[in-house]
Amino acid sequence: MKTYFVYIVKCKDNSFYTGVTSNLELRIDQHNFGIKPDSYTFKRRPVELVWSEGFSQVDQAILWEKKIKGWSRRKKIALIESNWDDLVLFSKNYTQFGNKINE
Template identity: 45%
Template sequence: MGYVYILRCSDGTFYVGSTKDLALRLEQHSSGHGAAYTRRRLPVTLVWSDEFPRIEDAFRWEKRIQGWSHAKRAAFIEGGIDAVVGWSARVRGSGH
């Protein structure tokens, strides 16, 4: 079993990670024993997570989401995958 998750940091940025034990990892981040990125931006709040049959699948999603812009991550958190399908093509086609 694996999980991918997104945290909102105190400065408004997002942190994306994957783990085999979501509760333990969230405790590590919240207590300042997680990633250096989140230690400098406490407190953090879990804003999205999903469970996968294998940690490898969660890790692949983590890497995919890490490549997204802040705006795309925010849209995904609010509206799920349907909110970002075609996101890159739409952004390129709009001149932004």
């Protein structure tokens, strides 16, 4: 059975890039080698893998990739750090939580 990975890399400029692949090691190498000059990570190399999750179905992996791409930076950091309390907090309406959001 094939595994599909959703992954987050941290770029040299501290931004995050989220993608999906069936070969995680090769894909990270491709990001760092710079295969496509017009890609997001090309001018932000090197990149570092900071999070990944495997899925058995490609459609599930693509769904999660799209969800994560829509998340705020702080929510992505909570995921990377396995900080489930903040992940839940940052999934709610920001106006409900006062200073915790601005920390």
